[in-house]
Amino acid sequence: MKHLLTKPSQWLVAACAVTALSVWSATRYTPLEASSHREAPLIADDPLADNTDVYAFKDPSDPERIVLIADYIPFQLPQGGPNYSTFGENIRYEIHIKNKTTNPTVDDITYRFTFTRTNEDPSTFFNIRLNKQNLKTTYVCEKSVGGGAFTTIVANGVVPAYNIGPRSITSGAGLAKASYTDYRQGTVTTAAGGAGEQVFCGSSDDPFYVDLGAIFDLAGLRANNGARDGLAKYNVHSIALSIPVSTLQATGQTAAAATSILDGNYVIGVWASASRPTMRTLSMSGGATTDNMAYTQVSRLGMPLMNEAIIPIGAKDAWNRAKPGAEADATDKYLSNPELALYMADNVPMNGAAPKPANQTYYGEAIPALRALRIQTKSLGSFDFRNGAAGLSGLTTAQRAGTVFEGAYGPYLLDNSAAKGGPRSVDIKPIFHTGVPNAIPYQLATGKNGNPLAAGKPFINNFLPVVGDMLRLNMAVPATPRTSPDFSNQGLLAAAVLGITDARYNGNTTIQNIPNMDGFPNGRRLEDEVVKIELQAVSGAVLAAIGLWYDDYTPGTTPSPATPQLKGVLNFTAGVEKNDTTFRTSFPYVQTPWQGTRIRR
Incomplete structure (x- = not known):
């Protein structure tokens, strides 16, 4: 994934304009587009x-x-x-x-x-x-x-x-x-x-x-x-x-x-x-x-x-120049420790949170708008998913048995060295870089009986193990009718909520067509509220869906995983909940453009 410096760029003068020359370095990128x-x-x-x-x-x-x-x-x-x-x-x-x-x-x-x-x-x-x-x-x-x-x-x-x-x-x-x-x-x-x-x-x-x-x-x-x-x-x-x-x-x-x-x-x-x-x-x-x-x-x-929102400004131009599968090695690190997560954690432990990892600074106190999105620090009493923490990297060989973590992609998905401090390699990184397999532990908490590493209810499989940023879609998943009362622009998060809480779906662990399984990040529909979904995902909502609950849930003492913290995440709003106009009901689905003589701002 590294690109060697081959030739310095040159700007031509007079009547020539160079529009896309790039310089690639073995240690960093310096592109021009x-x-x-x-x-x-x-x-x-x-x-x-x-x-x-x-x-x-x-x-x-x-x-x-x-x-x-x-x-x-x-x-x-x-x-x-x-x-x-x-x-x-x-x-x-x-x-x-x-x-x-x-x-x-x-x-x-x-x-x-x-x-x-x-x-x-x-x-x-x-x-x-x-x-x-x-x-x-x-x-x-x-x-x-x-x-x-x-x-x-x-x-x-x-x-x-x-x-x-x-x-x-x-x-x-x-x-x-x-x-x-x-x-x-x-x-x-x-x-x-x-x-x-x-x-x-x-x-x-x-x-x-x-x-x-x-x-x-x-x-x-x-x-x-x-x-x-x-x-x-x-x-x-x-x-x-x-x-x-x-x-x-x-x-x-x-x-x-x-x-x-x-x-x-x-x-x-x-x-x-x-x-x-x-x-x-x-x-x-x-x-x-x-x-x-x-x-x-x-x-x-x-x-x-x-x-x-994932790539830092110093690497943005380089990322645009690369193709999926040829990203810089650092891209995996940006996904394993997403910058947005820094604003969803506090330096001072709160509500029984674990002490922050050494040499890590968080900024949650400065961003009150994201307070509802605090990341798990002691999920099930031990798992910390804040930037720089261990995440699931400390799983033993016995704990990994029967899960996708013991397979060929296990080291990639687990980032299984605590010293690496890549806690979100188990959820954010696969969502963006490989897709998510229908394999343990990536199944709903329904049927797991409190063990997130057990088999649960399937609700996603868009795993295409070609490492690189692509929008992945499983074409076998039926479309949710836009007129259905179950249709939600919350995509797979809405499907997860139904699969865990709705009596139509939470009584078994068989594959069912849960509404909105065709939504982001399994593909992307025009309606999907991707900003809210991605903010909730960075806050650990996907981890919670598979049974790695938020910190205010204590197994054996808390009646339900639907704790105030989880409800706060699910009820979080990014302020704008839908598009400013409708979508068409047939191809090309994107709506007629705004007319120049009718716009008032």
């Missing part, structure tokens, strides 16, 4: 290549299809004319899929999109006039299987015009369309070549929601004091694919052929990227630019908030 919702230092210079979010979910309308969405170009003002945002011409936008463990650094399927812009009426400053459109954008979609040659599956896809306003879209002075929504839906196309992929490329409401202003002000969340969705009424550009399960499954099997809803042969890993030419030459007279054809990755994203 970055990406994703502005979470890395250099992405502000290149928003067209900024991959903001990735989604992967079972189509709620068709059990044999999977929807993949990659969003780009953040913080688009709907009224941001006269040159409205659109996909970049000299960028390769790609969606990558892994469905095999062989050749771990090679994509099993890649969809590549390249875009072309045309000005139909260069004589006007308007974007649309008299049925002509400037910055009119079309695309080519190519597909590669097993790292082979790319084949064109959409030769002339159309990106709908920006939703400027009614005169531009529906009047005779503009495009004279019946409605923007119908016009946009009409650009959905079916790919050639027999696989039957549906494809959409165009602007959408940004489906991500979070109180950005508060969370980046040292996690000062303001749940009861004017929380504001920092992405409300902004647009993004979406690349959306609806793909048959049989196209994505490693051996071409349908979802109906799965042996169970947790069949491990149906797990895929998904990530998206953007790449630019390594060199661009600008014309001194204002003419066309000239690019070389050597592309390098300048943006990538798999799991949400990975680079935003």
Whole structure:
């Protein structure tokens, strides 16, 4: 995973601009590019290549299809004319899929999109006039299987015009369309070549929601004091694919052929990227630019908030430059001791907490908004999961027997040396880097009878042991109907609560289709409240779900694991609970973009 320094970067002057040269060091990274919702230092210079979010979910309308969405170009003002945002011409936008463990650094399927812009009426400053459109954008979609040659599956896809306003879209002075929504839906196309992929490329409401202003002000969340969705009424550009399960499954099997809803042969890993030419030459007279054809990755994203809230600022640009499986060794350490956990623990032991590990400083006292999310320090009387603590690394050989910790991935998942001090290698690291197997101890506390290392009720299996950051999805898990009273944007945490507390599910240890098993981090639905889920996970909610309860539960004396601390974690709010608008009920599911003439801030 280390990269050797091979050649120093050079900046060219005059009419040349180098857009993606990088220097890699054997001890640290010094790259020149970055990406994703502005979470890395250099992405502000290149928003067209900024991959903001990735989604992967079972189509709620068709059990044999999977929807993949990659969003780009953040913080688009709907009224941001006269040159409205659109996909970049000299960028390769790609969606990558892994469905095999062989050749771990090679994509099993890649969809590549390249875009072309045309000005139909260069004589006007308007974007649309008299049925002509400037910055009119079309695309080519190519597909590669097993790292082979790319084949064109959409030769002339159309990106709908920006939703400027009614005169531009529906009047005779503009495009004279019946409605923007119908016009946009009409650009959905079916790919050639027999696989039957549906494809959409165009602007959408940004489906991500979070109180950005508060969370980046040292996690000062303001749940009861004017929380504001920092992405409300902004647009993004979406690349959306609806793909048959049989196209994505490693051996071409349908979802109906799965042996169970947790069949491990149906797990895929998904990530998206953007790449630019390594060199661009600008014309001194204002003419066309000239690019070389050597592309390098300048943006990538798999799991949400990975680079935003896990990777420290000094490594963010490097992380964007690498591919899954080629991350720096330190990335595992960031996951085993996530920085956010520092703000969920106190220096002074409270409520019977264990003394803090030597040479470790916490900041929980300074972040009162996260007080409800205190991490286990003496779970079941002995297990401390704060940064720098031992976690489960001290398990004996006898305790590891029959668990996934005695297998090939045991040392990776346990970080089984107390001196390493990587307590979250058992929960946060596998969620981001391998997926979670349907194996002991990763089963619900239901049926464990107080022993977290016993077999329990299965509720997840998205284990794809190709180490690296990807959004992992088990395609065999049925979609939870969005109209179901059990549907929750809390994803797998909601499924865990039902599996432990609901009489429909907690009376046995058999596999059942518990609502929201198809939610984050088993894939990611548009609705899923990933900020809250990840904060709860960092606070130890996943550990509690498998029976490593919070500190105020004492076996034999406390009546129920549903203690005040656990209830506080489950009732925690990050301030913004849902998107600022609805989602569509059919492909491409992302909502119609905000119209430029209707925005009030």
